[in-house]
Amino acid sequence: MIKKRSRLLPTPMLSVLLLIVWLMLQNSVAPGQLLLGAVLAIAIPMLTYRFWEPQPDLQKPWRLISYFLRVIMDIIIANLQVSLLILNPRAKFRPAFVHYPLELEEKFPITLLASTITLTPGTVSAYLTLDGRHLIIHALDVEDEQELIDEIRQRYERPLKEIFEC
């Protein structure tokens, strides 16, 4: 389902991202910088494209933005929770390792999911099995693993699946 890449713009998303980053770096939107940014945005992907893992194409970019916003909100909440946990001396942690069967196949979404899991409340993606099927998560304080798994699947994995695959 990956459509034929056009020679000039192998990964449109990446070129756009590079242009935005260049402008951020230069802190100015002067015409000269724009032109230079465009040139770079085309040149660098062209240099690196041939060996790029075929990445699933972004179906719905807008869902990604909303996904990021939700993740940011979760991060803030997570940090508050963890801070409270760390601060009160009598905190009784119930740490646990959770085996989380992955439904995603593509590498990029899996990495994205693992990153969000690490950044969100109380969980760190500790180990990814060699075949990329299972993700072992270390949770700081969890009563019931199954409930944690369902929550992660519902909040993060399903939207990612929507964004990248179907």
Add this chain to the structure above:
Amino acid sequence: MLDIALWISIALFAASLMLNVFRLAIGPDLPDRILAVDTMYVNSIALIVLFGIQLNSKAYFEAALLIAMLGFVSTVAVCKYLLRGDIIE
């Protein structure tokens, strides 16, 4: 009001750096020490940015950017060393 906040923030980051050094010194195993070093890299990014604000000059962003990037690379290298011994295979 801004200077007081700046001063408090610098003090806090200095304290967290000291704690990291404590963990680095004590750290029973290697991963603890690597974690300590990595956190020090992250804390030093904040410190550089605070310098920037304190000295009111924008020349320090590259340093912060570089620390972010290079901190990651050195931690990755050490972890790869622990996992595989030979970093570049």
Add this chain to the structure above:
Amino acid sequence: MEALYATTTGLLAACGVYLTLRGRTFPVVVGLTLLSYSVNLFLFSMGGLAMHGNPAVVGAGTPAADPLPQALVLTAIVIGFAMTAFVVILAMRARGDLGSDHVNGNRLDVSREDGK
């Protein structure tokens, strides 16, 4: 503040020299790197330590730092890296060919206190 700076440079130099006095190639290399850090700090401070100075950029504010030692130290750092690389690989080659990474002249790998 100068005293603090000087003590740190001195301490680093001392640790560096202690390591270079060890009997094995690796500590010597690490010692040399540490020594080069301290020497770079020393040379950098030749131009005076600008507490509230601005970077040596024209138009970035009057009390600018002294650019010359900075240029020298920059070159020193890069060449320092090249030489450390050379020494490390020389050590590896010595270990590969001679079979021991001793620097105090004894051949066999068993640690014999020698080269007082």
Add this chain to the structure above:
Amino acid sequence: MTLLLIVLLPLLGALVPLMARNLPRGRLAWLTAVAPAIALGIAVFHLGDVFAGQTPQFHLPWISELGLDLALRFDGLSALFVLLILGIGLLIILYSRYYLSGEDSLARLYSFLMLFMTAMIGIVMADNLLLMWVFWELTSLTSFLLIGYWYQLSEARKGARMALTVTGAGGLALLAGILVIGHIVGSYQFDDVLAAADQIRSSELYPVVLVLVLLGAFTKSAQFPFQFWLPHAMSAPTPVSAFLHSATMVKAGVFLLARMHPILSGTDLWFYIVSFTGLATLLYGAWFALMKQDLKGVLAFSTISHLGLITLLFGFNSQMAAVAGLLHIINHATFKASLFMAAGIVDHECGTRDIRKLNGLYRYMPHTTILAMVASASMAGVPLLNGFLSKEMFFAESLDAQLLGGLSWLIPALATLGGILSVAYSLRFIHDVFFNGEPKDLPKTPHEPPRYMKLPIEILVLICLLVGILPSLVIKDLLVSASASVLAGPVPEFSLAIWHGFNVPLMMSGIALAGGVGVYALRHHLYSFQRQFRARNALLVFEANIQRLVNLAERSMDSFENGSLQRYMLWLLLTALLFVGIGLLAVPQLSGEFEQQPFDAMLLTGAVITGLAGLGTAITHRKRIVSLLMLSVVGLMTSLAFARFAAPDLALTQLAVEVVTMILLMLALFFLPQRTPKESSARRIMRDVLLASAFGVVIASLNFAILTRPVESISDFFMANAVSGGGGHNVVNVILVDFRGFDTLGEITVLGIAGLAIFKLLNRLRLFMPSSDLDGRSWSPDRHPMILATVSQTLLPLALLVSVYIFLRGHNEPGGGFIAGLVTAVAIILLYIARGVDWTQRWLRFPYQPVAAAGVLIAGLTGAGSWMFGYPFLTSSFGHFTIPVIGEIELATALLFDLGVYLTVVGATLMILANLGKLTTPHRPTKEKS
């Protein structure tokens, strides 16, 4: 100009025999004799105005800064010696034509002799003390060559070496003496030194000068403590002994005494040292001449004794004694040379020199016997011969030497004893060899030598007779002019008549003659008495000392240099500490006038952390990976310090280099033992800690001293015209790329070379790869963790973008070629780590050497580019161009130069790290794990 000829002719003469070496011997001898004959002619030509009192001089500046000029003088003393050298030299050339056996190469002997002759003439005619010393050393060298002429004989080699060592050492002492004289007087020209004679005598350095010069003289003239080399020099061919070790070379020392007489003599110190040495040598030589069994040994010791006599004469601070000394120099040269040649004939004919075997030779060679009898009679001081005259004068002088106060009578007594012994050994030389029974089992049956072999002896004996019978006619004026130059003043009136009427000296020579015959008669008792002493062979003692010296040197070298870096570091540090410590002690007060700036919490934390991390690196150096982590913390804190003190460029470079060093060290660590066994004893650790802390203390105080002192910085020049001259605002980068562009060019070449050297070093490197990590756990199966791969893949374009950004802005804000190069290198290394070599290899198909080379080339070409515009190498030019759409861009050639730097840094770094990384890959199965 003709004076220079006298020296040059023998020098050129040295080449003549070498060129004519395959001519028959006769013609070779004549050809060689031509040069000295002409020189003798010139000398005689100059005799006229020498006797008239003038001193022809010649001056050619040579190395005037050292005060060494080619200055020659020809005064009376020089004339006397030049005649002696050339005259006897010619006779020796004739004599050795017959003496040398068939297979010895005559040409080689002749060329050495000519070289020696040049050196001797150089000494006697030198007007510059340093020049004299140069020729002095040349005589030592040529005597080494001549003594070692029969190099196949071991004692010849040993004797030559000993002679060279002793005379060489004396030469050094003489040089020291001359330098001190030069220091006092200010010039080495003989006339200035002569004029400043009183200044030298009164200066407090006089004893030093005296001892040094006398050391040179005594070693050369084999005086008492240094006489052991002369007997062993007899292993040279006899013509050499006749020429060097009787007439000329050993006379050089006495010549020095004569030349220095007007400058150094006249003081009590001179009297005590010189005369006592002379006296001791006189008696020592005489006694052993009596004892020796070897014919040339007898003559050698008699030469020592006669030299002692001449030195004694120069020791008496009276003017007549000096005249007597000069007279005896002439006489001794004549009769001793002839005696040596006679001994040569005996040796040549009988094949041995052992006196016990040689008896009653007068039947076989009557003519030689007569000549030998006259010569040895002259040596004994028999009247009507030249020996008698100088001995008479000697006895007269010894009588009125008053300096010993009450014991002054002792000197004439000992002089007479010397006379007795000299008569005894002269008698022994004649009677024991030519009469006294039959020769016992000689290797060859003796017979008269060829006709012309005896000619030189006849000439010399004739001179002895002439001088003996008509002294005032033959040598009066030569003696007067020579004494004039020795006394540097009016010569007292003296008569050279044979007969002075009955006086005490005549009585003393009578006692000497009678006593001599008596002593000779009792010689067997003396022999038995002498046999009780253990005969010590000077050669063995000398060799033993040399060997002991060599062993001592070896032992000290071993303790100093045993191949241990620790030992070298120890010495290095100690010397460094010593010098810097002394420097610091001299500083009155460590902290300068700047009072210290206040520091805030952040600086304190930074300093504390750096210190702790540094200590951590040192303490945990046995667990190598931990000390590496500590090192990276130190690196981080150093870059923070650079950032804190307003050096963003440095902070960036330090960070990048620190990460790359970390990766490099870890790559190396995989192949090196992971842990260092505990092997340093507590004492060693203590010593190292002390040494290191001392070093640290010195560095700290040095740094503190500099920090608190005013800084005269020259960088306002750079700040001022960084923009106008270099076209950039970031002064650090402008300095690097523009003002000191040449230095940066050199530096990136070094970087390239280091990369190449490492590439070569890694080739065919046989390494031991650990199969499991430190605690035995086998390596983790997952070679390239998937998450790391994807993350690093997304980071790569961002990192490349950042490096381009840093590169482009380098000229005006912190950044530049170095940092950008390092950032790109790190990004690519990250890819190597995350995706492995094969994957990256496919992406980066080109090897890194050309990249580094291209970098250096571009930098070089940009530098050379300015030549085309007529500017000197590496001048940069820049201009502001306004392109309608993009707006104003500033292009500078420095940018191209920076590009060169960028490429070299990327190329070199990757060459180092990638090659190190690739070490193991060829042996990995290529199938990629999914």
Add this chain to the structure above:
Amino acid sequence: MPTWFYPVLEGVIAFFLVAGGIFAFIGSLGLTHLKDFYMRLHGPSKTTTLGVGCVLMASMIYFRATTGHFSFQEMLITIFLFITAPATAHLLSKAALHQKLVADIRTRNVPDQLETASEPDEANAQQTESRLP
């Protein structure tokens, strides 16, 4: 800009600075006080990163106020941080699990037996003759 605007802006910057400092401090505190390595990992990966993020936000606003136009570089650094932090956390825990660090007794179902290498590890100890391409 209206006069009341600056003190508010300063207030916001001050708030972000102090919040960032506190978060970073808590992160380090967690790093020092928590029992086993895995629990310690949560501190720095989450709170320290957020702390530094806040400081970057503060500096963005600060330079917006002083120099008049937004400087997006801080944004770039935050992005960098938020990409790399989870990766390092993941790698660190992978290394820890590989080294079989002992986890706190209360942690449930600790993965004891990680997958062993499917095929014999080729990095067995033999003398390697390296030929560089």
